Amino acid sequence: MNDDGEKDFDVQGFARDIHELLVLSALREQAKHGYQIALDVENDSNGLFRFRHGTLYPILHRLEEEGMIRGSWSREGGRRKKVYALTTAGRRHLSGRTSRVQEIVSRLMRILRHPGEAPA
Amino acid sequence: MRPRVARGFLATLRDVERSLALPLPRRVRILRELEFDLEEFRNRLVADGLPLEEANARALEALAPDRRALQELDRMHAPMYTRFARRVGGHRVRVAERTALVLATLAVLLLEAAPLVRADLLRAPSPFLLVVLGSGALLGATIVATAFRMWIKWNPEPPAGGLAAVLALSALVLATGLGGALVDLYRLAGVLERAPELASTLVPRWLVRDSALLAVSMLIALAGGLAWFVSTRWLAVVSGAHREVLGFDRARNAHPDVPGPGSAEDAHDEAHAPGSATSAHREPYAPGGATNAHPARAAIGHPLDATRGEIT
Numbered sequence: 001m002n003d004d005g006e007k008d009f010d011v012q013g014f015a016r017d018i019h020e021l022l023v024l025s026a027l028r029e030q031a032k033h034g035y036q037i038a039l040d041v042e043n044d045s046n047g048l049f050r051f052r053h054g055t056l057y058p059i060l061h062r063l064e065e066e067g068m069i070r071g072s073w074s075r076e077g078g079r080r081k082k083v084y085a086l087t088t089a090g091r092r093h094l095s096g097r098t099s100r101v102q103e104i105v106s107r108l109m110r111i112l113r114h115p116g117e118a119p120a
Numbered sequence: 121m122r123p124r125v126a127r128g129f130l131a132t133l134r135d136v137e138r139s140l141a142l143p144l145p146r147r148v149r150i151l152r153e154l155e156f157d158l159e160e161f162r163n164r165l166v167a168d169g170l171p172l173e174e175a176n177a178r179a180l181e182a183l184a185p186d187r188r189a190l191q192e193l194d195r196m197h198a199p200m201y202t203r204f205a206r207r208v209g210g211h212r213v214r215v216a217e218r219t220a221l222v223l224a225t226l227a228v229l230l231l232e233a234a235p236l237v238r239a240d241l242l243r244a245p246s247p248f249l250l251v252v253l254g255s256g257a258l259l260g261a262t263i264v265a266t267a268f269r270m271w272i273k274w275n276p277e278p279p280a281g282g283l284a285a286v287l288a289l290s291a292l293v294l295a296t297g298l299g300g301a302l303v304d305l306y307r308l309a310g311v312l313e314r315a316p317e318l319a320s321t322l323v324p325r326w327l328v329r330d331s332a333l334l335a336v337s338m339l340i341a342l343a344g345g346l347a348w349f350v351s352t353r354w355l356a357v358v359s360g361a362h363r364e365v366l367g368f369d370r371a372r373n374a375h376p377d378v379p380g381p382g383s384a385e386d387a388h389d390e391a392h393a394p395g396s397a398t399s400a401h402r403e404p405y406a407p408g409g410a411t412n413a414h415p416a417r418a419a420i421g422h423p424l425d426a427t428r429g430e431i432t
Contacts, residue, residue, distance in 0.1 A: 034183070035164070035182075051182050054185025054189040057150070057183075057185060057189060057193060080156070
């Protein structure tokens, strides 16, 4: 905890939050398959964010386990496919964490642009 | 007809399968999801105008889990019992398992004997009934142990030995019951041959005693057979799904121009599958296409990497 009673900033946790938020955000409009999430994150960020080495799956499965997204199986042309949809809890989480990320980024920018100034 | 490059995915899927120490159904679910995503990712890139080989490599680079992703999946999907055993410690769990098995055997024996005692059928039982009850207790313990390994401990490998033992013990119980009734009848015939006046006493007693023997042995054998049938059916369904995903003996992955799985070409695919688990120790595959040229791309890798100041 810092002086303001906030939890210390956890870089590793922040990176994980970003990954999770990208996935949740990709599912905001409609349910998608894993590959669609990966492609949409890449396209929506104009190639800035890309999933590599299958890191998408641990994130998807963890979010599913935590009830943020719901995975369901269906069959298409003899193949089984899994589609993920955002749950109410996931939507709430996305909204809350987005505000937190925004706050962190704005604090960071303030430090980077005006070093030495105390935060307002 | 599937494109030729699907075989590259097959090699990767096999790598992933080998690297996951998870129960078969969970492995199959992960493989199915990965298989579908890899193919659709590749197809979408091809539709967008990317050459097939490059699309294939991009799909593998994006979605094929490397060692760390596999470890995370392994940890995340580990059965509840495995997590518990890791927390408690291997030795204590093994002792608890053995104790539970002994208790289960005794419980089955009691369950078998209780109705017989209540019906007063154990006062002068056929000697074969005791063998049937003993074998039945062993069968019950084997079923409990097999079910425990399959559905609680979720051993990654199917318990072929356990299922064979269930079938063999069921057959033994049935054979003991039927054979015992015949031997008892043969003995009764011998006695009645010498002293026919005892027929009114001995025949009803034989009927009651051996009816109990036959009924108990058939019930136990039926329960064992049912347990064997359910377990083998379940294993067959899961193994079938496993084979289907990995392309063994399935026409879906076959291509008329290439040899079947297990060929030298497979080995080549396996050795060159970018992003595959076995290639995870090598440098990550970088196809170097036009879309890779983004100057400020943040490839989403493992959260741990971020602590080193790079999101890759």
